[in-house]
Amino acid sequence: MTQNRSWIPYLLILPTVVFLGLLFIVPLVQTVWLAVSDNGVPSLANMQTMVSDINFGRSILNTFLLTLAVVPIQIAMALAMGTMVSKVNGGRETILWIWTIPLGISDLAAGMVWLSILQNTGYLNTLLFSMGLIERQTAWLTYQTPVALFIGIAIAEIWRGTAIVMIIIVAGLNQVPKEFKEAAEIFGASPWTRFTRITLPLIRPALQSALILRTVLAFEVFAVVYALGGRNFPVLVGEAYNWQNQNQNYGVAAAYAVLIMVISLAATLFYLKVVKVDPERLP
Amino acid sequence: MANIVIDNIRKSFGAFEALKGVSLTINDGEFVSLLGPSGCGKTTLLRIIAGLETATSGDISIGGRSVIGLPPKDRGLAMVFQNYAVFPHMTVYENVAFGLRMQKADDARVRKQVEKAAGLLHIEPYLERYPNKLSGGQRQRVAVARALAVEPAVLLMDEPLSNLDALLRLEMRTELKTVLQSAGTTTIYVTHDQTEAMGLSDRIAVVHDGRIEQVGTPVEIYNHPATRFVGGFIGNPPMNFITLPVRDGQVAIGQERFSVPASGGDIVLGLRGETVERAPAGQGLEMQVRVAEPMGSHLLLTGSILSQPARVILPATETVMNGETIGLTVDAKRVTWLSPENGVSYPAAA
Numbered sequence: 001m002t003q004n005r006s007w008i009p010y011l012l013i014l015p016t017v018v019f020l021g022l023l024f025i026v027p028l029v030q031t032v033w034l035a036v037s038d039n040g041v042p043s044l045a046n047m048q049t050m051v052s053d054i055n056f057g058r059s060i061l062n063t064f065l066l067t068l069a070v071v072p073i074q075i076a077m078a079l080a081m082g083t084m085v086s087k088v089n090g091g092r093e094t095i096l097w098i099w100t101i102p103l104g105i106s107d108l109a110a111g112m113v114w115l116s117i118l119q120n121t122g123y124l125n126t127l128l129f130s131m132g133l134i135e136r137q138t139a140w141l142t143y144q145t146p147v148a149l150f151i152g153i154a155i156a157e158i159w160r161g162t163a164i165v166m167i168i169i170v171a172g173l174n175q176v177p178k179e180f181k182e183a184a185e186i187f188g189a190s191p192w193t194r195f196t197r198i199t200l201p202l203i204r205p206a207l208q209s210a211l212i213l214r215t216v217l218a219f220e221v222f223a224v225v226y227a228l229g230g231r232n233f234p235v236l237v238g239e240a241y242n243w244q245n246q247n248q249n250y251g252v253a254a255a256y257a258v259l260i261m262v263i264s265l266a267a268t269l270f271y272l273k274v275v276k277v278d279p280e281r282l283p
Numbered sequence: 284m285a286n287i288v289i290d291n292i293r294k295s296f297g298a299f300e301a302l303k304g305v306s307l308t309i310n311d312g313e314f315v316s317l318l319g320p321s322g323c324g325k326t327t328l329l330r331i332i333a334g335l336e337t338a339t340s341g342d343i344s345i346g347g348r349s350v351i352g353l354p355p356k357d358r359g360l361a362m363v364f365q366n367y368a369v370f371p372h373m374t375v376y377e378n379v380a381f382g383l384r385m386q387k388a389d390d391a392r393v394r395k396q397v398e399k400a401a402g403l404l405h406i407e408p409y410l411e412r413y414p415n416k417l418s419g420g421q422r423q424r425v426a427v428a429r430a431l432a433v434e435p436a437v438l439l440m441d442e443p444l445s446n447l448d449a450l451l452r453l454e455m456r457t458e459l460k461t462v463l464q465s466a467g468t469t470t471i472y473v474t475h476d477q478t479e480a481m482g483l484s485d486r487i488a489v490v491h492d493g494r495i496e497q498v499g500t501p502v503e504i505y506n507h508p509a510t511r512f513v514g515g516f517i518g519n520p521p522m523n524f525i526t527l528p529v530r531d532g533q534v535a536i537g538q539e540r541f542s543v544p545a546s547g548g549d550i551v552l553g554l555r556g557e558t559v560e561r562a563p564a565g566q567g568l569e570m571q572v573r574v575a576e577p578m579g580s581h582l583l584l585t586g587s588i589l590s591q592p593a594r595v596i597l598p599a600t601e602t603v604m605n606g607e608t609i610g611l612t613v614d615a616k617r618v619t620w621l622s623p624e625n626g627v628s629y630p631a632a633a
Contacts, residue, residue, distance in 0.1 A: 179368035182335050187433065188356035188385035201372040280413050281372040 034254035046251035050243075050259070053252075059234040065150070066225075066235065067218040070157045074214055075207070077158070078166040082173045083195070096170070100163045107160060111227025114156035115141075118228065143232040153233060156224045161217060165210045172206025173199070177283065202283065208275040215271070216264045236260050285346030285359065285436040285469055286311045287332070292341035294327055301327045303493040304341070314463060314470045316480035319490035320516065326441055328490070329473045333362055333439050345437055356385070360437040361430035365445060367422045369414045375401075375425050376410040382433035400432040403462050420451045427459070431466060438463070438470045444479060456482055477517050481505070489513045506555075507619055511626030514553050514619065520583070520594035523554040526623055527589070536613055537567040543620050544629040553619035553628065557581070557596040562610035570595065570611055575603045584609075 038045045050056055085095055102110065117123045120137045128134045140148040176199060184194045200207070222237035231238070240256035243249045287309040294302040301324045309315045317325040330336040332343055334355035343350055350358045361382065369378050377384075379397045388396070401407045404424040414422050423443060430438055443459075444452045460483055463470055474480050480487050481501040489496045489504065489512075497509035508514035514522035527534040529545050534552070543550050559568070570593060573586040582597045588611075595611065603609060621628045 177366065177368070179364045179366055180370060183362070183364060183368040183370075184381070184385075185335070186333060186355045186360070186362045187382035187429070189381075193385070198370065204372075280415050282415070283371045 031254045031257050034251055035258045038251065046255040049249070049252050050255045053239075055231075055234040055239055059236050059239045062150075062233055063219060063221065063235045066154060066157065066221060067215060069150075069154050070161070071211070071214050071218055073154075073158055074162045074165045075169075075210060077162050078169040078210065081162075081166050082170040083199075085170065086173055099166060102160050103163045103167075105160070107223040108227060110156060110160040111224040114152065114159070114224070115227050118152045141228055141232070146233075149229050149233055153225055153228050156228060157218070157221060160224060161214065164217075165214050168206050168210040168213070169203065172203035172210075175206075175283075176202045180283075201281075204275060205277045205282070208271055208277055211271045211275060212268050215267045219260055219264050219267065236263075286313075287437060287469060287471070288342075288344045289328075289332070290342040290344075292328065292331060292343065293339045294324075294331060294336070295339050301493055302331075302338070305490075305493075305495055307488055307495060307498060309469060309471065312467050312469055314472065314483060314485045316472045316474055316484040316487045317490050318474055318477060318480040318487050318517075321475055323490045324493040325473045325475075325490045329439055329441055329471060332437075332471065333360060334358055358437070359435060360439055361433050361435035362439040363423075363426045363430050363441065363443045365442040367414075367419075367426040367446075369422050369425045369429070371414050374411055374413060375406060375417070378414065378425055379406075379410075379428045379432050381429060386433070396432045396434070397428075400428040403431060403465075404428040404458075419447050420455060423447060423455060427462070431462070431468070435468060438466075438468045440470065440472045442474055443472075445474070445476070452479075459483065477519075481517075489516065491516070506617070507628065508553065509628055511551070511553070511621055511628075514621075514628075518555060520556050520596070522619070523552075523556060523588070523591075523593045523595070524621070525552045525554060525588050525591050525593065526550070527552055537562070537569070537610065539567070539613075541613075541615055541618075545620075545622075549623045551621040551623050551626075552613075553621050554593075554595075554613065555617065556583075556594050558614055558617040559595050559597075559611040560614075561597055561601055562612040564608075564610055567610040567612045570609055572603055572605065572607050572609060575605055575607075 035046055037043055081099060085092055085099075088095060105113070115122070118140050120139055124140070125134065125137055128138070139145060140152055142149070180198050180202065181194050184198045189197060220237055221235055222241065225233055225235050226238060226241075231242070236256055237260060240253045240260070243256060244253035287307075289305060289307040289309075292302055292305045293300070305324075305328055307315075317328060319325045327336060331338045334350065334353060338351065341351075345358055345360070369375075370381065373381070376397060379400055380393045383393045383396055397410070398407070401410060404427055406421065406424050406428055409417060409421060409425075414425060417425065423446075426443070444455055447455060456479055472480070472483060484501055486498060486500055487504050488498045491510075491512050497504055497513050499507075499509075504513060505517055508517065508522065511524060514524070526549050527536070529543055529547055529550050532542060532546050533540045534543050534550060535541075536552075562568075568588055570584065570588045571586045572584045574584070576583040576585070577599065579599065581599050582601050582603065584595050584597065584603060585593075587593055597603070619628050
């Protein structure tokens with residue numbers, strides 16, 4: 001009976017394949033074509049417009065700086081949080097639940113939350129004023145305060161995006177049998193050595209997934225930046241948005257989209273290479 | 284090398300008392316098994332000795348020095364875990380070298396010690412491999428080699444053979460005995476397998492319900508169990524317990540009279556199945572045989588004696604039918620008498 005029905009799995013998979021094919025691959029091909037053509041003929045004009053734009057260099061620099069600042073902090077925080085929560089017996093689920101609340105908030109809403117804190121009439125200024133640290137409203141999010149703006153955006157991104165990293169890391173940590181750590185302890189490894197020599201190598205697969213996911217998302221950062229800094233802090237996706245909606249130039253917007261995809265792919269390949277997971281060395 | 288003194292160790296997990304005051308002295312170089320059913324507290328005791336768990340009260344000293352409050356690494360011990368805990372991301376060589384590396388030993392000493400331990404456990408061909416590629420038995424050898432490489436004063440083993448299949452277990456048991464004898468390390472071995480404990484140990488501590496029921500050599504424990512639990516737990520088939528009435532300090536078994544350490548009431552006869560001999564019909568202890576199983580090496584009889592369940596072993600040369608009633612001769616020197624009230628045995632007759 002079962003041999004005669006080998007088409008059933010294919011039938012069941014078909015809808016998802018068609019769905020992804022229509023709504024992902026077709027737009028992808030169209031976007032790439034849009035980026036490298038001009039009025040239906042192959043052309044690098046869009047690329048040239050993109051590269052020569054005043055915001056191009058700044059948006060690349062900002063996106064990379066933000067990624068480099070945010071991702072390592074998020075990974076470090078997720079590791080610390082995951083390690084701490086593994087020592088907790090009671091209330092573990094509640095702590096994890098509270099830690100993952102930011103996951104349930106859209107990134108634009110997250111940006112708004114931090115805007116209400118950091119804007120001129122926001123909670124931060126109110127607090128600083130009541131403590132007598134400032135005498136009048138201080139602006140943090142303007143083009144005149146690039147460092148404060150960068151830090152504000154970075155903090156908002158870290159607040160918003162650490163939970164997903166933590167979930168992956170906690171899942172990885174849960175898979176490391178406690179006997180490995182106990183054996184290391186018996187043989188004289190300090191807590192730090194146990195972490196670096198035993199735990200970290202054993203959660204490599206989780207670490208790799210978290211790094212790839214979080215880095216790709218960091219290159220796609222937009223709504224939080226838009227809410228807090230507007231165009232004072234250009235990033236790649238923000239530029240794509242502006243070319244699409246403000247300038248109505250779909251070709252340049254597509255060029256940005258392709259650039260972001262290429263960077264994300266490169267980052268993924270980089271992690272696959274650097275944080276190599278050798279199945280032979282896993283439990 | 285070191286002796287271990289365990290003094291009145293207690294351990295509670297919330298309301299549950301896992302260890303109810305355990306005391307035990309282990310001599311330098313001795314091999315002692317903690318034997319008991321699962322959940323009896325034997326692994327908890329081992330983990331407290333290792334320093335992976337803290338005792339609620341009591342003291343432990345190793346080599347004359349109290350180790351309570353010391354981290355595991357300062358106790359001069361090594362441990363072999365039930366699931367081996369061989370690090371999957373390190374080669375066998377680095378696994379065996381791990382303890383030495385943590386001690387910051389120089390490369391020459393690491394190599395010397397690793398080669399020595401690897402030689403003892405016959406794992407030299409696998410030194411450059413990853414544990415993933417090894418069988419359970421080979422991983423267990425790596426775990427033992429890792430423990431021996433640091434030349435510990437005390438070696439703790441937590442059910443090290445229980446994850447191996449029966450044939451391999453037998454082979455590793457023999458090998459462990461050889462290796463540990465030549466190393467001369469004081470060893471505490473946790474197991475629920477009585478044949479492992481009997482075969483390996485200098486002495487066995489039978490643990491039951493958070494207490495040590497009896498400590499003694501395998502032969503002492505087998506022949507003269509201190510309690511009904513020990514007699515029932517050790518030996519296959521377990522010891523038979525037959526309650527008999529006492530009259531004037533004696534019990535009657537068939538035509539024979541046995542002096543017993545009680546004057547009246549009842550007493551429990553602890554009878555090892557293989558210590559009986561077949562008596563002519565109508566004589567000795569009467570047994571109704573329900574099932575007779577010829578095992579090749581012996582004949583196993585299951586049935587009842589005085590309406591109480593019993594199992595005895597006769598030589599393979601005997602023939603007994605299912606349902607037959609036979610007589611059994613009891614050797615007064617090889618029985619244990621126990622109190623019917625608390626299940627504690629009376630001291631063996633001199």
